[in-house]
Amino acid sequence: MEDITVRPIEEEDYALIDSWWEMIGKAPPPRKLLPEFGLHGLMACKGGRPIVCTYLYLTNSSFGYCDYQISDTNYKGRDRFDIILKLMNECIATGFKLGCEDFWFITKDKGILKRCKYLGVKVSEEPYYLICSSNTTKEI
Numbered sequence: 001m002e003d004i005t006v007r008p009i010e011e012e013d014y015a016l017i018d019s020w021w022e023m024i025g026k027a028p029p030p031r032k033l034l035p036e037f038g039l040h041g042l043m044a045c046k047g048g049r050p051i052v053c054t055y056l057y058l059t060n061s062s063f064g065y066c067d068y069q070i071s072d073t074n075y076k077g078r079d080r081f082d083i084i085l086k087l088m089n090e091c092i093a094t095g096f097k098l099g100c101e102d103f104w105f106i107t108k109d110k111g112i113l114k115r116c117k118y119l120g121v122k123v124s125e126e127p128y129y130l131i132c133s134s135n136t137t138k139e140i
Contacts, residue, residue, distance in 0.1 A: 004083055006090040009041040009053055016050055020070045029068050041068075042094065044087035051075050051083050054105075056091055064100040066091050069107070081115050088116075 009017075014031075021028040031038045034055050041055035052071035058064045071084065088105060095103040106128065107113065117123050 003047045004044060004079075004086055005048075006042050006044050006087055009039060009043050009055075011039065013043060013050065013053070014038065017053060017070060020072055023073050024070075034068065042087060042090055044083050044090075046075075046077065046079070046083060049075075051080070052087055054087060054091060056094060058095075058098060058100070062099055062101040063103070064095040064098070065104040065106070067106065069105075081111055084112060085115055085119070 018028045035041070035057050038055070040058075041053055043050050043053040045051060050072065052069065054066045054069035056064060056066055066088070069084075069087075071080075077083075091105075092103050113123055
């Protein structure tokens with residue numbers, strides 16, 4: 001996979017990233033919810049073509065995680081999951097370089113889970129549920 005590169009997300013990537021969200025029928029996450037206003041993330045490219053990106057969240061502890069992973073659904077190459085796994089590996093390595101002792105990804109994509117298990121990555125067997133709150137949550 002020598003023509004696969006991973007680089008930081010750049011401001012110029014946002015029109016493309018937003019189009020990927022629209023292609024799956026979802027609104028892009030508001031940039032104010034992204035780390036460093038969306039510039040603390042990584043993009044995996046093949047031959048210079050952006051394929052997949054995700055954002056790195058760091059906490060005030062030695063824990064970090066990635067979220068809002070999105071990819072070009074028009075890319076149908078057989079190496080699609082390998083490109084995604086390379087991005088994940090780069091995110092983990094970056095997290096450790098930045099002081100994280102634990103780094104997480106959350107996904108329900110069965111293809112990614114299968115490949116992670118194959119690679120020996122620890123994958124929980126239990127489903128998790130994301131509980132979100134906003135400033136419109138009712139008081140109890």
